[in-house]
Amino acid sequence: MQHHVHTVGTPMFYAVFFAVILVMIAIDMLALKKEGVHKVSTKEALIWSVTWVTVSMAFALWLYFRFADNPAIGSESARDHVLLFITAYVLEKSLAVDNIFVFVMIFSYFKIPAAYQHRVLLYGVFGAIILRTILVGFGAVLVGEFKWILYFFGAFLIYSGLKMMVPSKEEDPDFEHNRLIQWLTRHMRISKNLDREKFFTIENGKRLATPLLLVLIMVELSDVIFAVDSIPAVFAVTTDPFIALTSNLFAVLGLRAMYFLLANVVERFAYLQYGLAFVLTFIGVKMLISHWFHIPVTISLAVIFTALILSVAASWVFHKPDEA
Numbered sequence: 001m002q003h004h005v006h007t008v009g010t011p012m013f014y015a016v017f018f019a020v021i022l023v024m025i026a027i028d029m030l031a032l033k034k035e036g037v038h039k040v041s042t043k044e045a046l047i048w049s050v051t052w053v054t055v056s057m058a059f060a061l062w063l064y065f066r067f068a069d070n071p072a073i074g075s076e077s078a079r080d081h082v083l084l085f086i087t088a089y090v091l092e093k094s095l096a097v098d099n100i101f102v103f104v105m106i107f108s109y110f111k112i113p114a115a116y117q118h119r120v121l122l123y124g125v126f127g128a129i130i131l132r133t134i135l136v137g138f139g140a141v142l143v144g145e146f147k148w149i150l151y152f153f154g155a156f157l158i159y160s161g162l163k164m165m166v167p168s169k170e171e172d173p174d175f176e177h178n179r180l181i182q183w184l185t186r187h188m189r190i191s192k193n194l195d196r197e198k199f200f201t202i203e204n205g206k207r208l209a210t211p212l213l214l215v216l217i218m219v220e221l222s223d224v225i226f227a228v229d230s231i232p233a234v235f236a237v238t239t240d241p242f243i244a245l246t247s248n249l250f251a252v253l254g255l256r257a258m259y260f261l262l263a264n265v266v267e268r269f270a271y272l273q274y275g276l277a278f279v280l281t282f283i284g285v286k287m288l289i290s291h292w293f294h295i296p297v298t299i300s301l302a303v304i305f306t307a308l309i310l311s312v313a314a315s316w317v318f319h320k321p322d323e324a
Contacts, residue, residue: 009242275311
């Protein structure tokens with residue numbers, strides 16, 4: 001039986017959202033082109049991180065006033081919708097720290113200089129935007145067709161949260177024996193040398209892929225893996241595809257700046273995974289009991305913020321990273 005998925009998204013809302021995204025990406029790319037190949041400084045990464053968060057919150061504020069002016073929605077419902085956007089945004093931003101940890105290991109394994117990482121992450125973000133848009137659309141169709149899928153999402157999030165609470169025995173991912181990398185190196189002509197930030201190079205008259213292309217493939221693949229948690233999590237917060245998509249993409253778009261901001265200190269967030277594990281478990285339980293007991297969005301946001309802040313604080317106070 002088909003169910004109607006309620007959404008506040010109108011063609012005008014989507015148009016404004018994608019216009020904001022395109023303008024921001026254009027400004028980012030022009031700045032990148034002007035500065036050329038360079039190592040992104042902490043100051044530059046901080047400015048861009050603050051900019052993306054500011055733009056995201058300004059969009060949320062604009063949504064609030066547009067919703068509040070709509071008699072069919074009203075100010076109270078407008079507040080709830082905007083809080084859902086912020087809750088989903090904070091959740092996706094937090095889950096992105098796991099992406100950053102994997103990116104650091106990928107760049108480290110392939111010995112990619114910081115100056116060349118910028119371009120890989122730019123293309124990685126483009127790929128993530130396309131992937132998340134498709135997955136949110138697919139998720140909305142599934143929720144519309146099969147309402148019970150939400151209970152599956154809830155159970156999956158509880159499983160993911162509990163699994164995350166158990167410390168992994170495996171240290172770093174073994175890229176040397178990674179099957180995808182082995183398959184690519186067998187089926188593609190890959191140079192052993194980097195050619196600045198190019199994905200392809202010419203050696204002895206032959207066109208070869210550079211190690212940077214392998215890195216880009218691994219970055220895109222890692223986002224596919226992280227989307228497995230991310231998409232059910234955002235639908236656990238809201239089934240409105242407009243709120244789910246906009247919060248998800250705003251979080252993804254700030255990922256590159258956040259990487260350069262946190263790459264050198266990401267090992268200090270040792271206990272963040274426990275905070276994330278608690279949050280995933282909490283929203284999974286919230287989704288499973290929603291038919292019988294409704295947890296207000298203000299409570300959900302407070303629980304998520306508290307869990308994340310406590311886990312980050314515990315990491316900085318109690319965890320001392322190895323000097324190496």
